[in-house]
Amino acid sequence: MKYRSYIFSSKLAKVIFVLAIFELLVFLNPYNFFNPVRAVFLWTITPIQKITYNVVYKIYAVKDFFASVWKLKQENSRLIKENLELLSKNTKLSDMEKENIFLREQVNLLPREKYTLITSTIISRDPYNLENWVEIDKGEKDGVKKEMLVIVSNGILLGKVAETNYSTSKIILITNPESIINAMDIKTDAKGIIKGQYGLGLMLDMILPTETINVGDEVISSGLGSHVPRGLLIGKVQEVKMSQDKLFQQAIVVSPINFSNLRQLFIIKEFNR
Amino acid sequence: MKKKFLLFFLIILLVIVQGSGMAVFKHSPNLVLVGIIAATVIFGFANVLGWVIVAGIVCDLLFFYAIGVNVVILVFIAFGTSFFSKRFHMENRGLSILSMILLILISTVFFRIMSGLADSHYIFSQIPVFLKGIQYDIILNCTAFFIFFYFFRKIRAIFYFGEYKLKI
Numbered sequence: 001m002k003y004r005s006y007i008f009s010s011k012l013a014k015v016i017f018v019l020a021i022f023e024l025l026v027f028l029n030p031y032n033f034f035n036p037v038r039a040v041f042l043w044t045i046t047p048i049q050k051i052t053y054n055v056v057y058k059i060y061a062v063k064d065f066f067a068s069v070w071k072l073k074q075e076n077s078r079l080i081k082e083n084l085e086l087l088s089k090n091t092k093l094s095d096m097e098k099e100n101i102f103l104r105e106q107v108n109l110l111p112r113e114k115y116t117l118i119t120s121t122i123i124s125r126d127p128y129n130l131e132n133w134v135e136i137d138k139g140e141k142d143g144v145k146k147e148m149l150v151i152v153s154n155g156i157l158l159g160k161v162a163e164t165n166y167s168t169s170k171i172i173l174i175t176n177p178e179s180i181i182n183a184m185d186i187k188t189d190a191k192g193i194i195k196g197q198y199g200l201g202l203m204l205d206m207i208l209p210t211e212t213i214n215v216g217d218e219v220i221s222s223g224l225g226s227h228v229p230r231g232l233l234i235g236k237v238q239e240v241k242m243s244q245d246k247l248f249q250q251a252i253v254v255s256p257i258n259f260s261n262l263r264q265l266f267i268i269k270e271f272n273r
Numbered sequence: 274m275k276k277k278f279l280l281f282f283l284i285i286l287l288v289i290v291q292g293s294g295m296a297v298f299k300h301s302p303n304l305v306l307v308g309i310i311a312a313t314v315i316f317g318f319a320n321v322l323g324w325v326i327v328a329g330i331v332c333d334l335l336f337f338y339a340i341g342v343n344v345v346i347l348v349f350i351a352f353g354t355s356f357f358s359k360r361f362h363m364e365n366r367g368l369s370i371l372s373m374i375l376l377i378l379i380s381t382v383f384f385r386i387m388s389g390l391a392d393s394h395y396i397f398s399q400i401p402v403f404l405k406g407i408q409y410d411i412i413l414n415c416t417a418f419f420i421f422f423y424f425f426r427k428i429r430a431i432f433y434f435g436e437y438k439l440k441i
Contacts, residue, residue: 018348019345019348045335056293056295124335125297126336127292198405
């Protein structure tokens with residue numbers, strides 16, 4: 001009797017009991033058992049999250065500024081030189097703009113003004129630096145729905161809405177392996193699937209060996225699938241290789257987004273096909 | 274009761290700072306993890322178990338994990354810390370600093386692997402990816418641990434009126 005009471009009151013017994021209970025809860029969770037609790041909790045603490053994120057982001061920006069001061073002089077002379085080159089290019093581009101509008105209509109690329117966007121601010125992000133997800137301050141009350149696409153200001157694809165709560169939403173970034181988006185090479189039309197690789201970058205997978213894909217080509221969303229408009233920039237091809245089974249080509253794609261500098265992003269509420 | 278509310282609020286604040294503050298930086302200390310390790314060393318496993326569970330649930334809610342994942346990981350780490358600190362007398366000077374660093378190292382690696390696995394639906398081949406840049410996190414965690422450690426020691430001195438005996 002004494003031995004039994006010792007066992008049940010011991011530290012190890014407590015730990016086993018707690019672990020067993022919570023392991024059971026982990027198994028219950030796939031059925032979204034605790035989502036209402038999470039929604040209420042997130043709604044309650046959103047204001048504190050907003051303040052914390054803004055304050056720390058400002059500190060980060062100041063730190064970034066001081067870190068870059070010594071580079072400024074060098075950067076300045078480089079920019080002057082670049083500016084002169086751009087001036088000459090600009091003349092050519094204004095002519096090409098007209099051509100571009102015509103071509104976009106021909107290939108059915110989406111002009112930016114056809115999106116209906118919801119502006120949102122990041123309030124929290126993956127705490128373990130795997131660049132898997134961010135949390136934003138817009139939720140169901142603002143019209144955010146699951147699977148909606150998220151872009152940064154200049155039409156670059158960032159990810160999609162994975163979970164919505166009343167006032168917040170979880171966005172999985174394109175670097176998250178759970179994010180799979182149909183994509184294509186803008187120059188050669190080679191089609192594939194963009195997959196995330198845990199903060200290590202992106203991979204354009206399942207490209208047929210007969211298709212051509214070159215290093216430096218831009219990759220855009222192909223518009224296949226009901227939720228994805230065609231023409232959102234994903235990144236540039238850095239490396240092309242064959243898959244391990246030699247059945248498909250794979251391309252490492254680098255996104256132009258600096259994920260650690262993100263603050264504001266836009267959810268595509270509607271788009272015209 | 275007031276003390277309990279204050280502690281509950283502090284835990285929530287710590288988790289919020291972890292998710293909304295520290296995550297802005299490329300490498301950041303895991304405040305919840307080191308806070309729990311330091312609290313276990315100072316106050317003893319039995320005294321912190323309840324709060325470890327609370328912290329784990331708050332982490333699960335805030336970081337979109339299945340409820341229980343962080344609780345299991347943190348309780349396991351707290352138990353390991355208690356086991357470790359009892360045998361190596363971590364409150365005593367001398368070997369203590371080295372053993373604390375070793376403890377942080379093991380806990381950081383364990384935490385990264387376990388939370389990464391839970392996040393990736395247990396794809397074991399991804400473990401090397403979860404450990405990317407972990408050396409910086411270990412250094413930051415060690416620094417944060419010593420801050421927490423001395424802070425908790427002061428707190429104990431105030432609230433326990435000089436009672437220095439560990440309850441492990």
